[in-house]
Amino acid sequence: MITLSNIKKTYNKGAVQALNDISFSVEKGELFGLIGPDGAGKTSLFRILTTLLLPDAGQASVDGYDVIKDYRHIRNRVGYMPGRFSLYQDLTVEENLNFFATVFDTTIKENYDLIKDIYQQIEPFKDRRAGKLSGGMKQKLALSCALIHKPSVLFLDEPTTGVDVVSRKEFWAMLKKLKQEGITILVSTPYMDEANLCDRIALVQKGDILSIDKPAAIVSSFPGELYAVRAAGTHRLLQDVRNYQGTSTCFAFGDALHVTFKNAGSQPLLEYLHTKGHADATIEKIQPTIEDCFIHLLK
């Protein structure tokens, strides 16, 4: 459904390398996640695939059409929700939706079924100007507008950034439903925990793909053993575990530290921590998360 081969993009006459030789493909009906921080190249990739930006080199196609030669065809069949809210702030909710429907030569009525679940949540506010909506409602309107022409591929650039946990959960539930409608979805996010909700993901950083696979496969490719260490006073614990000579890596993860050791086995870390005054320290072997894998791959 989406293919990229050897896509390169630089800015400022080559000074900034946004995408370095990126190749991958997304299957029809797949929910594919681009996971990475700002500056990873996610937005450049979206803009190339939606025909808004020309790559310096390489080929890409969407739904069988070339992003350069067949850009008109692509524009008719993709829905794009850019990272920055880009609806018309001075138009009402309903006017915005109508506008996008009209541009694509359709009507709200014709594709209402597709957006119903999402749009109904904001329909009580259909006479409100888009600029006056809350973050969560703007997000729902933007998704409705991106869907109103029944696209075959949906591009969502950081739809959940800056949105609270509750709205994020709701949003991913909506994506799951759209996937069931057979729509191919490429979504980017800086939240590593959202990776598990995708069929496949690419971990991206500074224009490179660090890893690309199913979330479970990425997790199982984590080398070595990972341990969670807990004790009261996380910050002091962090310093003490880092100073321990057998520690290879140590990062804070919520209420625990995720630790890898230079040699196999959990070693006598606990004894060491006891001598450091962490009488309550515990250690257990754990499954890595996507974030653990990302941190490992960053090295």
Place this chain on the structure above:
Amino acid sequence: MPSSATPPVITTDKLTKRFGHFVAASELTFQVAKGEIFGFLGANGAGKTTAMRMLCGLLKPSSGKATIAGFDVYTQTEKIKRRIGYMSQKFSLYDNLTVSENIRFYGGIYGMNTAAIRTKTAELLEELQLEKEAKTLVSDLPLGWKQKLAFSVSIVHNPDIVFLDEPTGGVDPVTRRQFWDLIYHAADRGVTIFVTTHYMDEAEYCNRVSIMVDGVIAALDSPTRLKQQFGLDNMEDVFYELARNAKRKAD
């Protein structure tokens, strides 16, 4: 670690802000100790920004009491502003000033003299390992460096409290943790940290966390006790449990 021997740095008593009939923040009552890392969480539209603006002396409360670093939020707002630092992801540094110019600018704003600014600049550049970038425009720095610099600049005048409004958005997981090292470091030196975030793992790094829902503080305790209280494994679930029935969704 927060100390109970010294008086609290933030105290509020039924602090309330109304906009017409709308009660944006309702009877907020809490205290924050010196050197505490206090997480201020809430759904979009719960009233966090309104509360923070009152605490910073930028918005006059409708009723209730609050003191910040011992100063009253109604009558001593200028004194408050000298004793606090503020950093948000959206606005912090001037892109078209260099690293050292930004430090100088904020030092000046906060009323430091030239000699103090000079000493502090050298100190900060060393601490952040940015000596070589002193004359680099901030716009040319990677995002992670900008955030670390923005944080350091927000505490350049040794404030009693620093308010961090979603400080870690958009950076990679390693940089995000390095940022928290800076936060811990500042807290160890006695700076009180008041931080909002949408990353629930970061809520776990706080000494105590408050969760606002529909204008009121729905829960306030250490992450460990909150998890026990709700019988849940992590702060994300605690937050979801409290916020999922929120009626307000306006920002």
